[in-house]
Amino acid sequence: MxxxxxxxxxxxxxxxxxxxxxxxxxxxxxxxxxxxxxxxxxxxxxxxxxxxxxxxxxxxxxxxxxxxxxxxxxxxxxxxxxxxxxxxxxxxxxxxxxxxxxxxxxxxxxxxxxxxxxxxxxxxxxxxxxxxxxxxxxxxxxxxxxxxxxxxxxxxxxxxxxxxxxxxxxxxxxxxxxxxxxxxxxxxxxxxxxxxxxxxxxxxxxxxxxxxxxxxxxxxxxEGSTESPLLKVGTQAPDFELEDANGNLVKLSDFRGKKVLLDFSIINCGWCKIALEQFAKEDYKFADDIVPLYVNPEDSWEKLKKYQSRVTVPFPILADAKEVGKEYGVNGFPTFYLIDETGKIEEVAQGYSDEKILEWKRKSE
Missing domain, CATH: 2.50.20.10 (Lipoprotein localisation LolA/LolB/LppX)
Structure with a gap:
């Protein structure tokens, strides 16, 4: 040396x-x-x-x-x-x-x-x-x-x-x-x-x-001149159409009448993985009116399929979402958007939070 x-x-x-x-x-x-x-x-x-x-x-x-x-x-x-x-x-x-x-x-x-x-x-x-x-x-x-x-x-x-x-x-x-x-x-x-x-x-x-x-x-x-900041609560969520792991088209506006939780995550993100592990637990069920979607703006389908074989993603995976990430102003991971029944943004959360994970969970009978 x-x-x-x-x-x-x-x-x-x-x-x-x-x-x-x-x-x-x-x-x-x-x-x-x-x-x-x-x-x-x-x-x-x-x-x-x-x-x-x-x-x-x-x-x-x-x-x-x-x-x-x-x-x-x-x-x-x-x-x-x-x-x-x-x-x-x-x-x-x-x-x-x-x-x-x-x-x-x-x-x-x-x-x-x-x-x-x-x-x-x-x-x-x-x-x-x-x-x-x-x-x-x-x-x-x-x-x-x-x-x-x-x-x-x-x-x-x-x-x-x-x-x-x-x-x-x-x-x-x-x-x-x-x-x-x-x-x-x-x-x-x-x-x-x-x-x-x-x-x-x-x-x-x-x-x-x-x-x-x-x-x-x-x-x-x-940097930032062509990228929007995080969208604000109350604004209309941009519609998008992406393929899931089975090649099916998933369109955001098709879920009107239910809330949609967009989980913007990437593979090399420890807190993203911890959130997925919480969602995948046997005793964790989303509230009945919430539809969760995993949205990855960075990683290829090839990597995601390998990732899925090792890490449980308990809801639909949507990739090739770079433009969607830009539209939503995602600049860090995980980022969560909760969209209400009318398609408006109800909540925005960046980073991992125990409290948020529990908020989205179905309440005990």
Whole structure:
């Protein structure tokens, strides 16, 4: 692994005040990154899609530079094959080299950037979580690494125990993270695994601001300019016609006289899956006047059929729904629309909620 140092603080490794205990090493590693004006590294992520029993690999080269005006103190650029993500001076840019476009969004006053994959899984942010606890060490290729763990979630949702733990391995020789593992469990069984390696570190004491130089001839699109926000309660729900898994046409307006619950979901969404598991329970029945429909704006029928063989979707599946998702302003998953008997929107709910799941359930006799 290549490691580059341009920081005077490396003297800690050789001085009499060099960190000795696991807790001191963790604190020194955190300070090592936090005090740097520029932090660059290469990251390889392995992302499990448990419902499909598949793993995706994503490789990024990432450059963080301190900026007190930025959302969390840094501007950053991340590059992978054919695509770049940039967050500079409060503006997010997505540069797609395949279709020669630049998408922009003003996220200075938004929490959206908070959930960027580049931000969430990088050590600068991981170090800020507490409490990390030392749990042991290991040796990889004759190099000793110290392992620390942070429990992010330990709760019960409905009757499902959800447990999420994070592991970070630090090299005490250079005070740099080398490996990260995020493990999600449902009822004691692993539900999803995300792992990252970090290498080719470059730390600079000071950093020059990013210079925005976009490729010539690329079309710039302002994100949101062609997409509607979530529809409001009381408005007429846009009608649509989609095929179900059996090739039958399902038209929204055919359900007039009953309420329709549109469950906008995608495969790689943990809370979407939890909602489906609640709906699929033997003791869960929708209220008599509610017709539920699963609407997927993102995934192909090929993936959905594979998904359906592993995850129970207890009501009709409608795919190829990208345009429907746009019409309804869906920008996150799960999103639920409850449409009344006249075709007007009665309720809009984003994200998973125990209370909403119970609201739509048939009341006991």
């Amino acid at each position: 290549k490691v580059f140092y341009i920081l005077g603080m490396v003297f800690l490794l050789f001085s009499c005040s060099a960190p000795q205990s696991p807790e001191e090493i963790f604190a020194a590693a955190r300070q090592n990154l936090k005090s740097s004006g520029q932090v660059q590294f290469r990251q390889e992520m392995v992302w499990e899609s448990p419902s499909l029993e598949e793993f995706d690999t994503i490789r990024y080269t990432i450059d963080f530079r301190k900026n007190p005006k930025a959302f969390f103190g840094y501007d950053f650029v991340g590059s992978r094959d054919g695509f770049e993500s940039r967050y500079v001076e409060g503006i997010e840019y997505g540069i797609d080299h395949q279709d020669s476009t630049v998408k922009t969004a003003d996220v200075l006053d938004s929490t959206r950037i908070q959930y960027s994959m580049l931000r969430t899984f990088n050590p600068l942010v991981l170090f800020e979580n507490d409490p990390w606890k030392y749990i042991g060490d290991t040796t990889i290729q004759q190099q000793k690494l110290l392992q620390y763990m942070w429990v992010e979630m330990d709760t019960v949702i409905m009757d499902k125990k959800v447990y999420l733990e994070n592991h970070l391995w630090i090299n005490p020789a250079n005070l740099l993270p080398e490996f990260y593992s995020r493990r999600l469990y449902h009822d004691g069984q692993r539900n999803q695994l995300i792992e990252s390696t970090y290498e080719d570190w470059v730390l600079e004491e000071k950093a020059e601001p990013f210079v925005l130089d976009f490729p010539k001839g690329y079309l710039t699109k302002v």
